[in-house]
Amino acid sequence: MNVPLRIFRILSLTTLLLMFGGESEAAQRPNVIVILADDLGYGDLSCYGHPTIRTPNLDRMAAEGMRFTDFYSAAEVCTPSRASLLTGRYAVRSGMAHNQFRVLRNRSTGHLPESEVTLAEVLKARGYATGMVGKWHLGVWYVEPAGYPRRHGFDSFLGLPHSNDMDPTGLGPKPAGHLAEQQAEWWNAPLYRNEQLVEQPVDQTKLTRIYTEEARRFIHDHRKEPFFFYFAHTFPHTPLFASGAFRGTSRRGLYGDAVQELDWSVGQILETLRREKLAENTIVFFTSDNGPWLIMNQQGGSAGLLRDGKGSTWEGGMREPAIAWWPGKIKPAQVNTNMTTMLDLFPTLASLTGADIPKDRAMDGIDLSPNWLKAAPLPSRPFFYYRGTNLYAVRKDQWKMHLFTQKGYGQPKPDAHEPPWLFNVNIDPGETFNVSTNHPTVVADLLKEIEAHRTTVVPVPSQLETVATNTPAAKP
């Protein structure tokens, strides 16, 4: 489907909604800001118990809003997680997952398919200004222009096509100790504004500040119309960088410096909303794309009491810090212990803004707004933990069942579990005590859930498989 046709279809659905009584609710169009950290672990914020990282702005955001204890990213690594966030669908449905490559590489020709409908697109169709800063990682546009964020619903973009370690010019092996060093030329990350290369290598120590300034400007420029802003931080993904104002300020070392600068940035966004008198008309949601990258050692984050991290379907790989903030609508100082996921953000934000969700495809989330705003109970439902395109585990209520387990990195093959392993992640969030033999009916029920889910998954070609053999187009 080409772009104009898609927007026409979405507009039609909105029109139908307006005709059939959704009017008063649809008339409300609060602003939406989604802030996504990169590789931030469950245990890495003060308000999630970290002893040496200080995050006063995120702590305040939680104190003024709702902090989630059981919120999941939709994938164990970056590309599929971000695809799920923007589409509301497991990445296996969009082709944005792969077992070997796992994420888009700097020469990947694939990208988020144009047939996918993004949150930006439905909000744009609803009359929202849409903007983005930060890490895209849903298409490497200097290899294939269809990857540009502006082809997927964003009016404006400032950021990187992919992770900050994906040196597109192949300058060769990094010196020992490189993770602790802030030398931009080793990484050669390209900063783009829309389709224009701005700086390569970008000085990564400035990235968080550049993104934040762009966000503040965007908010100010669009203060008189509804807007959607997607703030996808580059950090604390390695290589770690922090600006001079933050370098050396955290007891946690450079990782803490980067998180504390991110925390500062969140504070700047909320402060800008207050100053512009937009706070009570703006929903802000903060989370991370996946768990901490533990193999980075002291440069990697912490999953707190959870097991393993990025790359794995243990809780540490996919359970994330998450905070929702909407003064006057979401009551302050709430702790939300429901199992909810990144897949729910699309339908929830669509519901709160009166935007349409696509009706012609499987959508994997539910509308959480009655729960957020009125504490309405949520249905019992399964969440599926994918590693690449393989379904490794499922959670429903307090029960998490593993068909396969595998460390995020460094374990070449998974361990298959027959009978499956079962953990009560309320009693045992660290997934230490397999209780499957005590609960055969739970295991049987979860196996049925997996079976039912699998019938809904139609195989699609993977976007992550094809790699360009020519030199990337954007080489400076």
Place this chain on the structure above:
Amino acid sequence: MNVPLRIFRILSLTTLLLMFGGESEAAQRPNVIVILADDLGYGDLSCYGHPTIRTPNLDRMAAEGMRFTDFYSAAEVCTPSRASLLTGRYAVRSGMAHNQFRVLRNRSTGHLPESEVTLAEVLKARGYATGMVGKWHLGVWYVEPAGYPRRHGFDSFLGLPHSNDMDPTGLGPKPAGHLAEQQAEWWNAPLYRNEQLVEQPVDQTKLTRIYTEEARRFIHDHRKEPFFFYFAHTFPHTPLFASGAFRGTSRRGLYGDAVQELDWSVGQILETLRREKLAENTIVFFTSDNGPWLIMNQQGGSAGLLRDGKGSTWEGGMREPAIAWWPGKIKPAQVNTNMTTMLDLFPTLASLTGADIPKDRAMDGIDLSPNWLKAAPLPSRPFFYYRGTNLYAVRKDQWKMHLFTQKGYGQPKPDAHEPPWLFNVNIDPGETFNVSTNHPTVVADLLKEIEAHRTTVVPVPSQLETVATNTPAAKP
């Protein structure tokens, strides 16, 4: 030294202090309440990041006061930890540590030596009413009456001589699954009021409530005079019990129920202080005696991101949740990241109350009050991690050095490290990355600290070694 002589000496020191200008400060005698949990882990409170245990009262106490990220118990298990709390001295100095027995058993003849001066004694000498509820574990008085709390400075006592699993009648092996069951007769714990046996086996489901009611009564009865109250909870040590009002209320299971009842109890104490208009004249300090008892599986707690638990000198064994509360004096919502320890409570509370500390012996803590009240910086100093009478590790600033490591339970012999292992526990609180080869001067400095400390430790007979061969006197 007998009791009257000791009190005379303490009174003399107080008189001297009053003579030499300490008058205005000494005239202040705020109330002091120390609340000690049993085996609560670093990660077990909401305000320390636990996802399924809800502790609104302790969270509120932290929000109104000061929460500590780097507070240590003075020992890895119960008896030496409690001896250190009340004496301000490492247990190796008082004979209250032992490598094999580790804690006082139900037939131990030893007890806190009368030559030790307790916090209760110095506060009593300062004119305080002194009371205690809960677990004593510094002398098994039905074996040896010198163990009674009233011989060590407390005017009144209601509680248990030791842990709640130390069946003194030897009813034989417990049924399988006993940890999950609330059957008092299997445990046969004896509840005493002062020197009188009140109930055996006591119904442990009522213990937290009984203690709390006693505490509320004590506060009310002594509202017009300065008081010191030591609230030593029996839980969440196993076997776990919770009252009907709390049983089944926590997503974390029975462990969470017990912690949530303890949280309720803390709320009751603070509420009583508010109601009696004593809040601004009462210092309340909350902490735990040691880390979580991990071998109890789902019945044991969580050290969060820290390594190992009770019984070990890894951080999980000795770093504890800790909260100080004193409305109007300690500013609200502070997070104190200094390395401080249970050994500091004696000199700190003595300083805040104008009480004397013994001058004729090594005291291992320092006065934290300038830091708590005025954010005065603390000196760089070492803390020593003992396992029994053996010094296993030392921390100074961000550096923790291990001579030996050993799991809390289930590892018969320690691993000796030569050269010692070194961790930066600010950057790496989970103690995963040994960096000793990068920091030889730090290692050398810490070895010197150990050497200097060892010259101050005079060997004393262990109080934990001798076990009565006759049947315990208090058998019902």
